[in-house]
Amino acid sequence: MNDNLNAKSQQLNIHVLDLCAFLFQDLRFNAEIDIRMGYKTQSILSMPIKDSEGEVIGVAQAVNKVVNRNLPFNEHDEKVFASYLAFCGIGLKNAQLYERSLLENRRSQEQSNVANLIQKIMMHTQSLLQCERCQVMLVDESTKGIFSQVYDLAMDDFDNSETYTREGPAEPRFPIQIGITGHVASTGEPLNILDAYKDSRFDPTADEESGFRTRSILCMPIKNAEGRVVGVSQLINKKDGTSFTKNDENLFEAFAIFCGMGIYNTQMYETTVKASAKKRVALECLSYHVSACPVDTNKLKNAVIPTTTDYRLLEYGFNDAGLDDDDTLKASVRMFVDLDLLDKFRINYETLCRWLLSVKKNYRNVTYHNWRHAFNVAQTMFCCLKKGQLGRYMNDMEVFALIVGCLCHDLDHRGTNNQFQIKAMSPLAELYSTSTMEHHHFDQCIMILSTEGNEILSGLPQEEYENVIGLLECAILSTDLALYFKHRGEFFQLIEGNGMDLDTEEHRDLLRAMLMTASDVSAIAKPWEVQKRVADLIASEFFEQGDLEKTQLKIKPIEMMDRDKKDKLPVMQVNFIDTICLPIYKAMAKLQPDLRPLLDGCQHNRDNWEKLVQQINKAESDPDQRETVKSHS
Missing domain, CATH: 3.30.450.40 (GAF domain)
Structure with a gap:
């Protein structure tokens, strides 16, 4: 105009x-x-x-x-108009960021994530409505029943320049009134509670625990462009002690509208960034890996497969040192045959051979986390299922997922761990914020299973196929030790209290996760000469990562990654056994006595490492023995 x-x-x-x-x-x-x-x-x-x-x-x-x-x-009109335009500015800016997402540099990406967006909107809203606390809770898209992210803000989070001063919250600092926020999330209708203690949905214990006094609450749904509730926001207590008015409701509703628009645009932007990262990872993998050669497939297909006894696959002390790569592939075929997986899952024999070759080729030639490691983990799982009698507690799909999961659990490992990916800000770290490498291993597994000629699951109905994929994902992700530490307490309590009921799906899920860890670290239970050789390989790979951290990232690595600390390997091995290995093998042996050899082997190796620790301690006070200790360690 x-x-x-x-x-x-x-x-x-x-x-x-x-x-x-x-x-x-x-x-x-x-x-x-x-x-x-x-x-x-x-x-x-x-x-x-x-x-x-x-x-x-x-x-x-x-x-x-x-x-x-x-x-x-008048002046009131100016104030209201200014508040709306503040939200407009945020919404317009984020829309522009989304349109330019493929051309934005890293600084722009950092300024357009959901957390920063919400914090800025909360800062404007709290300043405008003058309330003591403000919270935004985003609904978990996968469960719909819980809040996946919570952001909160108090008046003391501002400094004298009215700038937000606290780091972006990862966990709520203030209690969440589930009854109130849950009602708003489920109904999509706002709530203006004048006196919280007179409302039956309010839980006063939250105030008792925090020492905070809740008087009034204004809670509003946050909806996306499709009208679906994606979150809930609530204001607590007006600063002047009054209740929230109709005018407050109107302003807060405007906040919720713009918040929903901003979240939607920003999530779309983040999705684009992740898609770009995923594409880069895929291209990197494709440039490195090659498909299974038809000649190799025919060779394996026509080969005579020795028996389980010939390969000693049912021995907990199995040693692969006498096997060449062809033998490891034949032994893998033997495990599938003895578990009757080809008939049960209608797997074409040539397809199985091609798939095994493809899996092997998708392991990089790193020092430890390579095809040999994956094969040994699968052998331990096979032994536990057959000789350890755990297979009788599992159905066919669970057995299949465990064996395939073991063979695929470290696909495309780069010889560096999750923390290195995060520190190096790799495309993988941008793609997966938790269990970074494990998610990548699973994605590589699905990529191979979906490649023409490698579809060993093609004979399954859709429902069974989806079930197997779900079990396979859980199996591979379970090899993240962070998840092992998260869930093992429950497992140990069930074992110690004799409460493990393997007829229940929940307890079998827990057992499978623990069994993946027990198999993954099973080198610690092998005969001493095998354990010593594997420990040296692991240490070498760790030191290689430490060297990269020093030269590329310019940071000091932790002791187990620091080549200058290699004399502490025996001490670190004892700590590794005590912290991770012995607890899981003790629980497994109590659950199933046939698994006792894993515990005995682990304990024997601990004794040997402990002897080396004592020799090192003695050598520190007796220089003449240092060379002797070095020759043994």
Whole structure:
């Protein structure tokens, strides 16, 4: 309507009052528009739209009061209009970021994540509505029943310059009223509670635990563009002690609308970033790996497969040192045959051979986490299922998922752990924030299973196929020791209390996860000469990562990754056994006595490592023995 606003007027709040005649006297007003359209402009309220950095990205104006056209816009109108435009600025900025997402640099990415967006909106809202606390809870898309992310803000989170000073919250600091927020999330209707203690949905124990006194609550749903509830926001206690008014509700509703729009746009942006990272990872993998050679497939297909006894696959002390790579592939075929997986899952024999070759080729030639390690983990699992009698507790799909999971659990391992990926800000770390490498191993497993000629699951109905994939994902992710530590307490309690019921799906899920860890670290239970050789390989790979951290990341590695600390290997091995290995093998042996050899082997190796520790301690006080200790360690 007013095309002649110059650049200077866009940086100022223009409050034009009174009648059309007055406007006609203002040289900045273009009266031709009214004359052409037959409209009568009485008063104008015009303000700039600014982004989060204070830069003007647009101008908005309101024309004529609705109730009484003769009345000018007042100070209250200015305040309300300014609050709306603050949200507009955030929404517009994020929309622009989304449109330019493929061209944005890393700094732009950091400024457009959901956490930063929500914190900025919360800061404006709390300042405007003058409340003591503000919370935003995002609904978990996978479960719909819980809040996956919680952001909260208190008045003391601002410094004297009214700037938000606290780091982005990962966990809620203030209690969440599940009854209230849950009601709003499920119904999509707002709640304005004047006296929290008179509302049955309020839990007063939250105040008792925190020492905070809740008086009034204004809770509002956050909806996306499709009208679906994606979160809930609530304000707690007006600073002046009054209750939230209808005007507060209206302003807060505007906040929720813009919050929903901003979250949607930002999530779309983050999805684009992840898709780009995933593409880079895929291209990197494809450039490195090759498909199974038809000649090799035919060779394995036509080969004579020795028996389980010939390969000694049912021995806990199995040693692969006498096997070449062809033998490891034949032994893998033997495990599938003896478990009757080809018939049960209608697997074509040639397809199985090609799939095994493809899996082997998708392991990099790193020092330890290579095909040999995967094969040994699968052999331990095979031995536990057959000789350890654990297979009788599992159905066919579970057995299949465990064996395939073991063979695939370290696919495309780069010889570096999850923390290295995060520190190096690799594309994998951008793609997966938790269990980084394990998620990648699973994705590689699915990629091979989906490749033409490798579809060993193609004979399954859709429902069974989905069940197997779900079991396979759980199996591979379980090899993340962080998840092992998270769940092992429950497992140990069930074992110690004789409460393990393997007829229940939940307890079998837990057993499978623990069994994956027990198999993954089973080198610790092998004969001493095998254990010593494997420990040296693991240490070498760790030291290689430590070297990368020193040279590329310019950081000091932890002791187990530091080549300068290699003399402490025996001490670290004893700690590894005590912390991770002995507890799981003790529990397994109590659950199933046939697994006792794993515990005995682990304990024997601990004794040997402990002897080396004692020799090292003695050598520190007797220099003449240092060379002897070095030759043994």
